[in-house]
Amino acid sequence: MIEIRNLTKSFGSNLVWKDVSFNIEDGETVAIIGRSGCGKSVLVKHFNALMYPDSGEVIIDGNNVFELEYVDLRKMRQRFGVLFQGSALFDSLNTFENIAFPLRYFSDFDENEIKKKVEDALDMVNLTGTGDQSPAELSGGMRRRVALARATILQPDFLIYDEPTSGLDPQTSEEINQLIISMADNLNITSIVVTHDIHSVLKIADRIAYLEEQSLYWHGTVEELRKSEDRILMDFITASEYQIRS
Numbered sequence: 001m002i003e004i005r006n007l008t009k010s011f012g013s014n015l016v017w018k019d020v021s022f023n024i025e026d027g028e029t030v031a032i033i034g035r036s037g038c039g040k041s042v043l044v045k046h047f048n049a050l051m052y053p054d055s056g057e058v059i060i061d062g063n064n065v066f067e068l069e070y071v072d073l074r075k076m077r078q079r080f081g082v083l084f085q086g087s088a089l090f091d092s093l094n095t096f097e098n099i100a101f102p103l104r105y106f107s108d109f110d111e112n113e114i115k116k117k118v119e120d121a122l123d124m125v126n127l128t129g130t131g132d133q134s135p136a137e138l139s140g141g142m143r144r145r146v147a148l149a150r151a152t153i154l155q156p157d158f159l160i161y162d163e164p165t166s167g168l169d170p171q172t173s174e175e176i177n178q179l180i181i182s183m184a185d186n187l188n189i190t191s192i193v194v195t196h197d198i199h200s201v202l203k204i205a206d207r208i209a210y211l212e213e214q215s216l217y218w219h220g221t222v223e224e225l226r227k228s229e230d231r232i233l234m235d236f237i238t239a240s241e242y243q244i245r246s
């Protein structure tokens with residue numbers, strides 16, 4: 001479980017948000033939503049201590065991540081996988097080597113083990129047999145799937161998705177949504193999804209955290225979101241061009 005306790009963050013005189021508290025339970029998928037610049041990316045960077053707050057705590061398995069010494073901090077960060085916006089594949093490496101990269105860098109597996117793991121990962125994201133292709137030869141949706149295979153290859157406990165469906169057509173977005181759901185179910189990964197895609201939120205999220213007015217304005221389940229009559233929350237959802245009450 002990730003416990004977020006009274007986090008406050010500012011950059012100079014720019015207060016991003018204050019007193020943010022909520023829990024992310026093991027195995028659940030939490031969507032972090034809110035308008036551009038409200039501090040979604042800054043918030044998730046606190047979960048694995050890539051950023052430090054002005055005050056507050058993030059507790060994972062009883063430890064405040066901001067107090068970890070170097071070795072424990074490194075171990076904790078290795079429990080996180082990240083799917084970067086735009087996939088961030090290495091153009092000079094083929095698909096196989098992109099996925100193998102974390103294994104070569106962070107593990108002691110031999111070549112046979114790496115081959116087996118990468119092939120399994122390619123199967124998992126429905127890209128069997130594409131190991132030789134370069135990222136340039138792949139469609140946007142395929143690149144996103146390769147990035148997902150790479151993000152999960154070290155079997156992280158927590159997976160952060162940064163805008164996983166941005167720039168994809170509806171059908172490809174739906175494939176990615178399904179993969180996010182199957183990753184969470186099959187690998188028992190705790191998923192944190194930063195997104196503007198309300199359609200995706202309603203498909204994949206167990207719970208939602210909505211940042212607004214420099215705070216965690218609202219959090220709850222998808223069902224609670226559907227029933228909410230909060231005007232500010234509804235205005236945001238409506239402006240996101242998806243009518244959830246129909």
Ligand SMILES: Nc1ncnc2c1ncn2[C@@H]1O[C@H](COP(=O)(O)OP(=O)(O)OP(=O)(O)O)[C@@H](O)[C@H]1O
Nearest residue numbers: 011014016034035036037038039040041042043196
């Ligand atoms: N390293 C930094 N130094 C100074 N200010 C920063 C830094 N990173 C983010 N900010 C500021 O923090 C605020 C929140 O930024 P953040 O990127 O978290 O927003 P966001 O909600 O993820 O936006 P978007 O949806 O557009 O990606 C913004 O005002 C941004 O300018």
